[in-house]
Amino acid sequence: MAAQRFRVLPGFGLTMGFTLFYLSAIVIIPIAALFLKSFQLSWADFWRVVTTDRAMAAYKLTFGASLIAALINAIFGTILAWVLVRYTFPGKKFIDALVDFPFALPTAVAGLTLSNLFAGNGWLGQFLVPLGIKGAFTPLGVIIALTFVGMPFAVRTLQPVLENLDRGVEEVAATLGAGRLRTFVKIIAPTLLPTIITGFALSFARAVGEYGSIVFISGNKPFQTEIAPYLIVFRLEEYDYLGATAIAAVLLVISFVILAVINYLESWAGRYQR
Amino acid sequence: MAGYVKRSRQTNGHTASKGGTEESPFFKWLLITVALLFSILFLLLPLVNVFAQALSKGWQAYWTALSEPDAWAAIKLTLLVAAITVPLNVVFGLAAAWAIAKFDFRGKSLLNTLIDLPFSVSPVVAGLMYVLLFGLQGYFGRWLADHEIKIIFAVPGIVIATIFITFPFVARELIPVMQATRSEQEQAALTLGATGWQTFWRVTLPSVKWGLLYGIILCNARAMGEFGAVSVVSGHITGQTDTMPLRIEKLYQEYNAAAAFAIASLLALLALLTLGIKTFLEWKQERDYERAQRAAESYEDSTAPTSREPEITAVRSQP
Numbered sequence: 001m002a003a004q005r006f007r008v009l010p011g012f013g014l015t016m017g018f019t020l021f022y023l024s025a026i027v028i029i030p031i032a033a034l035f036l037k038s039f040q041l042s043w044a045d046f047w048r049v050v051t052t053d054r055a056m057a058a059y060k061l062t063f064g065a066s067l068i069a070a071l072i073n074a075i076f077g078t079i080l081a082w083v084l085v086r087y088t089f090p091g092k093k094f095i096d097a098l099v100d101f102p103f104a105l106p107t108a109v110a111g112l113t114l115s116n117l118f119a120g121n122g123w124l125g126q127f128l129v130p131l132g133i134k135g136a137f138t139p140l141g142v143i144i145a146l147t148f149v150g151m152p153f154a155v156r157t158l159q160p161v162l163e164n165l166d167r168g169v170e171e172v173a174a175t176l177g178a179g180r181l182r183t184f185v186k187i188i189a190p191t192l193l194p195t196i197i198t199g200f201a202l203s204f205a206r207a208v209g210e211y212g213s214i215v216f217i218s219g220n221k222p223f224q225t226e227i228a229p230y231l232i233v234f235r236l237e238e239y240d241y242l243g244a245t246a247i248a249a250v251l252l253v254i255s256f257v258i259l260a261v262i263n264y265l266e267s268w269a270g271r272y273q274r
Numbered sequence: 275m276a277g278y279v280k281r282s283r284q285t286n287g288h289t290a291s292k293g294g295t296e297e298s299p300f301f302k303w304l305l306i307t308v309a310l311l312f313s314i315l316f317l318l319l320p321l322v323n324v325f326a327q328a329l330s331k332g333w334q335a336y337w338t339a340l341s342e343p344d345a346w347a348a349i350k351l352t353l354l355v356a357a358i359t360v361p362l363n364v365v366f367g368l369a370a371a372w373a374i375a376k377f378d379f380r381g382k383s384l385l386n387t388l389i390d391l392p393f394s395v396s397p398v399v400a401g402l403m404y405v406l407l408f409g410l411q412g413y414f415g416r417w418l419a420d421h422e423i424k425i426i427f428a429v430p431g432i433v434i435a436t437i438f439i440t441f442p443f444v445a446r447e448l449i450p451v452m453q454a455t456r457s458e459q460e461q462a463a464l465t466l467g468a469t470g471w472q473t474f475w476r477v478t479l480p481s482v483k484w485g486l487l488y489g490i491i492l493c494n495a496r497a498m499g500e501f502g503a504v505s506v507v508s509g510h511i512t513g514q515t516d517t518m519p520l521r522i523e524k525l526y527q528e529y530n531a532a533a534a535f536a537i538a539s540l541l542a543l544l545a546l547l548t549l550g551i552k553t554f555l556e557w558k559q560e561r562d563y564e565r566a567q568r569a570a571e572s573y574e575d576s577t578a579p580t581s582r583e584p585e586i587t588a589v590r591s592q593p
Binding site for chain 2: 009010011012014015016018019023024026027029031033034037056075078079080082083084087089091095097098099100101102104105106107108109110112113114116117122123124147148151180205208209210211212215216229230232233240241244245248251252256257258259263
């Protein structure tokens with residue numbers, strides 16, 4: 001139906017031309033330049049640079065902490081989304097609006113305030129540090145910051161699906177004698193699972209690239225609290241452009257893979273909604 | 275992807291009775307308690323802490339920290355970067371949305387994916403890409419040096435890196451809105467003798483203005499707050515290439531926490547303002563949608579049943 005209907009409108013050449021020009025200049029050429037630069041290394045050199053012990057430790061922290069943070073968000077984000085959709089309680093509207101706060105807050109500010117909260121003299125740190133829970137300058141701090149930045153993705157992905165969930169099905173289950181737990185496990189959970197996994201993947205993807213908040217809270221100690229993006233910055237500061245580029249190419253390829261997985265997950269979750 | 279989060283419109287089509295589909299009161303309040311604790315820990319405390327720490331040494335120290343020349347330079351640079359970045363991405367967003375929403379062509383889904391790509395690139399990697407292009411060692415470095423053009427470790431580099439990071443925001447917001455407003459009105463305007471530009475300014479733009487505003491505030495918030503990409507290309511020259519987030523880092527490393535929090539409090543206020551406008555726009559969008567639906571219902575009653583339900587607003591629920 002669209003084909004003939006839209007032909008009347010003018011401006012296709014102009015807008016399309018500008019779109020492609022801008023896209024090439026800002027996105028495509030720079031990404032190509034990064035891969036081109038990394039090809040200056042021989043395959044053996046490339047492999048050596050991206051698999052140094054220090055780099056491996058950084059990947060492990062980046063992906064391990066992102067995974068844990070995304071899991072925390074999948075669990076608590078689901079509870080939060082459920083509570084916001086299904087129940088009424090004082091302050092609900094306020095919390096609902098505040099869910100986007102980590103997204104709207106610049107990451108540097110997030111890192112600053114979180115590291116202050118969990119430091120030895122901070123509001124939370126003064127109780128937690130004596131208990132042995134050190135939230136600043138430790139891998140735990142990385143997890144805390146990544147949980148913070150990823151949380152809106154987990155909640156906001158699930159919320160609309162929960163709102164549109166057909167409660168009639170739950171009523172049918174109840175009339176047929178299923179208990180609330182059984183209804184949840186057999187009816188609600190399978191419907192929500194694809195969306196929860198999508199939210200998990202989105203918050204994981206957000207965490208893998210995160211830099212700003214981590215710089216403040218982790219302390220950036222090599223082999224301990226150094227994330228992969230920080231290692232890129234470190235290599236750049238010692239003018240090792242090829243080393244920085246190689247690690248960046250690895251991260252870029254991984255984020256493209258995650259993007260493809262998310263696209264697949266979204267279509268999978270979308271199929272379940274119909 | 276790693277981009278923005280959007281609250282989608284609530285469409286509670288049915289108001290089912292709750293008989294047999296409620297949890298026990300104990301379990302319900304347990305869940306609410308867990309959710310509240312999680313929100314207080316990860317949302318409320320970090321927010322309140324920013325302002326508490328900023329004012330920890332009193333209003334006098336707060337004003338001194340903000341009126342210091344280097345802080346003032348950082349604020350001005352941040353405003354300048356946003357003032358260049360946002361309009362450019364608005365022009366791009368309008369062009370891309372017009373091309374994608376109003377026309378059919380091959381490779382449309384590829385184009386959509388490419389527009390979203392900056393969301394999935396780590397900010398540090400983004401900054402590095404421009405160093406490799408425009409830095410002294412970069413592909414255009416020699417040529418730029420010969421012509422005495424400075425991009426990396428200067429304001430143009432900061433602007434370009436910020437454009438990349440905020441690239442998809444306006445386009446991503448406008449495309450579904452423009453797709454949903456059907457082209458009949460534009461066609462009518464053209465038939466009645468309006469030029470293409472007149473049609474765009476008087477018909478298209480008014481119909482997408484709220485979606486556009488939504489994209490602009492998100493784009494602006496991210497542009498002012500960007501850290502990773504800007505940090506790589508800025509060179510950290512105090513008073514010259516330090517944006518507000520970079521100034522915060524420098525003060526933090528100098529153990530001047532109160533001053534760091536003073537600047538951070540301005541960015542936190544910006545975040546709150548953004549949230550406020552966002553909530554307002556979503557409320558408005560929801561109301562407009564309900565009105566349109568009611569209008570459509572009465573319209574459908576009176577005409578042939580072939581008319582499609584108007585989907586006038588963005589329904590994307592995720593980045």
